[in-house]
Amino acid sequence: MTSNSEARTGARIWGVGAGAPALRVTTADIGAAWGRSGRSQIAACAPDEDTLTLAWDAASAALDAAGVEAEAVDAILWGTSRPPFAEGPSLAFLAAALGLAADVEGALLCGSTHSGMEALNAAADMIAAGSAAVALVVVSDALRPGLGTGFETRCGAGAAAVVLGAHGGAATLGRRVTNTRPFVDRYRGDGESDNRDLYDPRLFREEIFLPSVEGVGRELAQSSVRAWSLPDPDGRLGAVVAKTLGATTLASGAVYAAVGDTGAAAALLGALGALDTPGVVALVGTGGGRTTGVLVDVDAPVPGASRAGAVLAAGRRASYAQLLRARGQLVPGGETIPMGVPPESALFVRGADEMLGLLGGRCVDCGTISTPPTIHPTCINCGGPKLEPVSLARGGAVHTYVINHTMPAPFVAPLPIAVLDMDDGARLMLQVIGDGKDVEIGGRVELVLRKYAHERGVPVYGFKARLVVGRQEVTS
């Protein structure tokens, strides 16, 4: 019943990165609402995070680990079951925020949690075909289960990214096995926001999940696999498959324990830590009636792999109610007040590159940086008319700050906002991630992409400051 297609693309892995959202919720807290128990936890996006910001986090880390400049990327392949636009510029926004070239190739793969494997395979094929010398694979997801559904306490969020090239690197993408069957597993219909519950969990387990995943796994197990990343949508099935396959090292177990089921990101994210050790790693992803497995032959620790664990371990505790509010499943009644400027309007078209790319204009005469360029035809210091475009520094220090406690929706209080002295001398005023308790004058910050608002159905992205020291961290 397993149809095999075998390919050795030989694409090489240069570096990897992980991304995890800010919130951690115990399954006991979720279960309590529905009369169930739980002993694990999941990760969930804060209101200013989504699959795009998670993808940016992971991709930025992978590029950094690989030592690859954003402009050098030829293709970006992004797999997620939940792109921020059901139809729209999801990939274009991500590419711009990463600083990729305007002529970058790529594709957004979605439609099921299998899309992460599709992105990885498509990128490998582009490398093999020679249509890309450097490919960036990003897989991210933030599952949104129906309330009270069977997998709710397992549905999490996270991201992984891989930089692939034809030569060099520390590991090789190897044998690929795939299987496609027209079965309904986890799904939501057109226009539906939340995943539906399984019709029959036993039917899913016996006739859909296990035959498909075990079938692919058995093919991969013919090689000498050191560590596995296996799907585990309910907290039990992963162990069942591992036992069947005789897998002794289940690398994905710790990842599921830290952040839950990360959907389209699960297979790659579950394998990331294992890429730090030589040997063969097998990763299997499933969803939408499809299962695909890939072998990765690691010959030296992959740059970035050792950092994945710390990324997943960060995060702050949140309640089920906070989780629901952040996911948009708990909404206040009444009319929402529209913001002054529609995010589809000319202002956002003119400002798009500046907002996602953080651009400034450096005065040729006095060196002062004025930002953003479209509203600064002249220098703010000397009035000089000659400004050269520059990318702003991503690190800086707090000059002064406030913590806003009186914020109507869509803002969420407390909201710290800081005036920043950036390392290149530019000054910015940005929101600061967190509740502001650790913000102080002189404190170091780095800039990260986050979602500022969701207006008229449009997510609005921009950079926020994140404290480099004194960050709130809760180990799982």
Added chain:
Amino acid sequence: MVWNRVAVVGAGLIKMGELFEQSYEQMAAAAFEAAVASVDKGFEPHQVDAAFVATQRGTLWGQEGIGGNTIPTAIGLVGIPCTRIENACPSGSDAFRVGAMAVASGVHDVVLVIGVEKMRDKSTEEGLLSRAASGHPIFTRGETAPVLFAPFATRHMHEFGTTREMLASVAVKNHYNGARDPYAHFQNEITVDDVLNSAPVCHPLHLLDCCPQTDGAAAVLLVPAERAAEFTDRPVFVAGFGAATDHPYLHEKDSFVEIKATRLAAQRAYAMAGVGPGQIDCAEVHDCFTITEILDVEDLGFFDKGDGGRASLEGDTALTGRIPVNTSGGLLAKGHPIGATGVAQITECWWQLRGQANDRQIDTHNGFALQHNAGGRGSGVSVVNILTNRK
């Protein structure tokens, strides 16, 4: 500078507050009536040659497009030239400055300057949100009004050791004065502890560090100095004025311990009036937040930079202090109906210089009173007017 001297011969305002029951036009008509009634020797409304209207946020009552243009009809003077002045929080101050220039130039003889603002026709949330995103999509969203001033408090405290008690002392003093002003929105006294224990609004500012949202209107009547005697034997004259700008967005600013536009506007006003800060008897200054008054009294030259908090705490700006500031209760207690604010401040100065401030009356032995507003997102604009009772 060659200009004809200008006299203020009438001034009046309405009781400030949440005036849900009054329309923009009704508030304007009542303020105009108060100004007309204040003229010692009588004034006929049709004597007005031209009007300058200060309204800052027509969006808050659904009339941004024609804000100001309903005034001549509302006050029964349809046909007169009427121009709306919008210049952020100093709109009222600037309408006065422009009105004075219209008289000083000889173009108009009798000018009405009227400030009217409806702050409460829309919900507080909508008022907040209208400030929370603007200009360019990259600008930090969530910049409600307190966010524009609280960063100065954080930095002033950091650099000069200014304390929350010093900030609170501004609110305590202004509420004390407001309790003696029948036109004030709030007429209750408060304590330092009340301020410290009020709800946090925007750290380090708490609720009582912030002015309220207030509906209101105020009006003044300007004539050439040589015609003042037709209207009053106790005229007040425009001694000087100054306006200045700074970069409007906070990230463009050099300093978070001064409002540069205020310093520049004050220099110009003092130069025009031929006086210095030491000759000012009392001042109505922009205290939208407690920190703002502390910055003002430094930037206007009443105290050294960094000394404003101490001065307030020790009573130097109280009714009995060296330089009484915001004898009317200020924006913190009297209220801040934006376009009306500056005109209402002029009215207080007019009363002080004519000895009509009742329980709030201070000694005006030098004969000069100063009025000031700053605003425009990150205080990108400031206006200072100086009045005198010296002939």
